[in-house]
Amino acid sequence: MASSERKIVHVDMDAFYASVEQRDRPELRGLPVVVAWTGPRSVVCAASYEARRFGVHSAMSAARARRLCPQAVCVPPDFERYRAVSRQVRGIFARHTDLIEPLSLDEAYLDVTVNKQGLASATEVAQVIRAQIRAETGLTASAGVAPNKFLAKIASDWNKPDGLFVIKPSRVQAFLLDLPVRKVPGVGKVMQARLLELGIHTVGELRQHAAAELELHFGRYGYRLYELARGIDERAVEPDLAVRQVSAETTFEIDLRLDQLDETLRRLSAKAWEQARRKGVAGRTVVLKLKTDRFRSLTRSHTQPQPVATPQELAELALGMRERVTLPPYTLYRLAGVGLSNFAGMDEAQRQPDMFA
CATH class of the missing domain: 3.30.70.270 (Reverse transcriptase/Diguanylate cyclase domain)
Incomplete structure (x- = not known):
């Protein structure tokens, strides 16, 4: 069809998470609620709209959320x-x-x-x-x-x-004409900046570029942009689509060495962890993805007997896999990503005593 x-x-x-907490605890209604674990490296799972007004959002570090909104009420998640x-x-x-x-x-x-x-x-x-x-x-x-x-x-x-x-x-066509390109799925900050370099601010302006030109600049995703600019999306709704992997990646504005990626890998780990939480899965396999400034792609993975128990553990495993990258230390990287796969049910992961440590 x-x-x-x-x-x-x-x-x-x-x-969702914050609204459930406000529903079940009337004293939280109208207050800036942040759903997050305690601890210096915890990440925000959700923020109420009262907290979002201060710039708080999911996958942000809980420490930063507290700085942005000191009056926030922090609530541990109850998945x-x-x-x-x-x-x-x-x-x-x-x-x-x-x-x-x-x-x-x-x-x-x-x-x-x-x-x-x-x-x-x-x-x-x-x-x-x-x-x-x-x-x-x-x-x-x-x-x-x-x-x-x-x-x-x-x-x-x-x-x-x-x-x-x-x-x-x-x-459809009239709606897309003035739509900012940042609203298009897959267009993050780096992609948006690259589109702006081509003078593309809106989907209407994107529509003026040929498929071949967009593929030249953005590879396979360029053709996807060509289709979306015209409102074309033939994907069917797929019931019970199994989750095989969750991941987060970023392309740097300035190429970086491997030893400069600590903060980036922690942030990507928090995002991948949040995706797994939202989908109700826990992964045993951690994947580190890298791409050099010469577009050479590398992946390293680690599988353990039990699912990864915390976002902090995920980050430490991702950081540790850098030791298995054998390229010279001066090598520059343009992209990094962190993924989770080999899923168990979240209930199995929650049976581990340090799940919310």
């Missing part, structure tokens, strides 16, 4: 409760469609091209789902409705929190 014929809803719970609420929300989705692709505990794609309740439109389906989530969980969700996954995900973030935004097929 062509994407123009699909009706896709992306549902994203609003500040068993979050998973229970996630299952409840998933049950609501299942009343409307069997085509559900979870991205994490708090967001999912739904294909409602045909819906079980016989509702007249995808917009009505999204409205009913949001109302049912509010009535049955006491939480709010934002939703985006569009002809494909790319646009639906952008739309769900348009009127957050507790919002709904619809991109009709007839309005």
Whole structure:
């Protein structure tokens, strides 16, 4: 089925972990809540909208969050409760469609091209789902409705929190015209800077560049940019898509030596750990990815008997694998990444006594 014929809803719970804490502890309502472990190297799992106003966000170090918002109330995460609420929300989705692709505990794609309740439109389906989530969980969700996954995900973030935004097929091209390129999935700060060097600020400007030119600058992702600039995304909603790996990587603005990557690898480890947490998995295999200034790619991996228990352990394992890189110490690197794979269920990892150390 062509994407123009699909009706896709992306549902994203609003500040999920923090909202669950505020729901269950009325004294936290209206306060800047940060869900994080204690400890000097802890990372933020979630922040309430009151805390986000101070610049606090997930995967940030808890120490920095405290500096940005000294009055924040820090709460340790309770993933068993979050998973229970996630299952409840998933049950609501299942009343409307069997085509559900979870991205994490708090967001999912739904294909409602045909819906079980016989509702007249995808917009009505999204409205009913949001109302049912509010009535049955006491939480709010934002939703985006569009002809494909790319646009639906952008739309769900348009009127957050507790919002709904619809991109009709007839309005796709007009919507994309002035959309900042930073809104395109995969365009991070480094990619955005490279696009700006080409004079590309908006998707409309991106659309003026040929596929071959974009591939010359950005490799395979260049053709993906060419398609997205035209609103093309033929990916189907894939129910029960197994999570095989989570990872985070960054391309440096200035090439760095291996011994200069400590802070970067800790930050990437925090991001990869947060992805694993959100997806409810724990990995036994840690992967370190590097790319030199001459575009030579290297990977090193380490597998252990038990799943990695903390973000700090993940960071230390990633840092330790640098010793297995045999290139000269003066070698410069343009990219680094940290990944987790070989998953066990999160419940198995939580049985370890130092899980929240």
